[in-house]
């Protein structure tokens with residue numbers, strides 16, 4: 001049987017797709033005769049804000065990606081793209097203030113954070129143009145891990161993310177601090193957000209809702225990035241902030257590396273891998289061992305995205321058009337790594353024990369629910385259980401303190417990135433096989449392929465409200481904007 005691509009389905013459904021052609025005016029520098037050679041650029045490391053009061057201002061900005069015109073961007077606190085890293089300490093009470101200096105409404109969601117729904121920054125907590133939102137203060141209850149903040153404005157999340165709005169949150173706690181993990185920010189501990197953009201010939205970002213993939217990889221907003229790392233253990237806190245693309249992470253020489261943390265905490269022990277799949281919204285903390293590398297040597301971190309399974313974001317064959325990309329179904333460099341001198345006191349040995357989490361299991365769950373990803377036929381928007389997101393409809397109501405098993409079923413032709421607010425969960429089963437060791441940590445986002453069913457268990461504790469809901473949704477921002485989102489109340 002001929003392999004079906006997503007495009008076949010959509011064309012078959014009569015969708016308006018440019019017939020295999022790149023949209024008019026799309027920058028094709030790599031392939032055109034007037035191609036601009038992109039030099040290697042140093043990996044940018046966002047500045048850090050410490051303390052307990054965090055003031056963010058989202059505004060228009062710009063960045064020089066190519067020669068000629070700068071690219072218009074959105075950023076927090078005057079960055080050229082993205083925003084500063086917020087560093088929180090478990091147990092402290094944080095006060096957050098977000099000013100919207102854009103010419104459109106926005107919201108700011110604290111992704112992965114366990115907090116009152118009124119502080120969550122979902123689609124209900126809109127920040128009007130020129131206004132400042134100061135959610136109720138809350139105690140940081142999450143474990144040490146890598147989280148992030150980003151707009152969650154219904155129907156414009158994709159656009160605002162594409163323009164560059166987002167930032168990291170790093171939570172620290174005593175347990176993590178007692179482990180000898182690389183933790184010197186920007187020296188042996190790097191937050192790295194991978195995404196991609198399609199550029200117009202004017203150098204503007206293509207922010208069309210219909211564009212699922214970029215043609216140019218960006219690491220921390222940098223084209224063709226390189227970084228010099230010390231010859232010791234180095235931690236990467238990796239975030240996938242794509243619209244739809246999955247990354248099958250690895251290194252050009254197929255070296256082993258270690259997953260030490262998932263979305264919401266450290267793994268109990270490092271998981272040795274050569275590849276890790278990361279989907280939109282998901283984070284993995286990995287450690288690479290450079291202690292035996294020669295100073296001056298170099299190698300690439302890559303996305304081994306050639307021959308990904310059908311339905312994985314970016315597995316499409318097409319290089320152009322709405323679901324096409326120069327990076328689709330290909331293996332490409334994510335980061336050029338050069339090895340430099342070790343630092344004094346650099347970490348040389350990976351701890352064998354990292355945490356003592358006891359994850360929820362099926363038998364802990366007192367209630368279960370099943371969500372089906374549906375649509376109304378090929379090319380139509382995805383929904384949960386036949387219902388598109390509605391601001392005024394509560395889709396699920398959960399008792400405060402309940403431990404629940406949620407099963408997500410995907411029998412549609414494309415993969416998704418399921419995310420739920422408020423909680424960190426444990427994935428207890430995947431219909432396609434065993435849950436990988438590196439996925440057996442606290443999670444708030446996971447990839448789900450076509451014909452796959454995934455069950456997770458979570459506890460809904462601490463915060464209840466009869467009126468303020470939390471969201472669950474696909475973290476592919478075009479799917480989310482298109483209605484693949486629902487809301488739940490946690491009630492006392």
Ligand SMILES: [Cu+2]
Nearest residue numbers: 416474476479
């Ligand atoms: Cu989706």
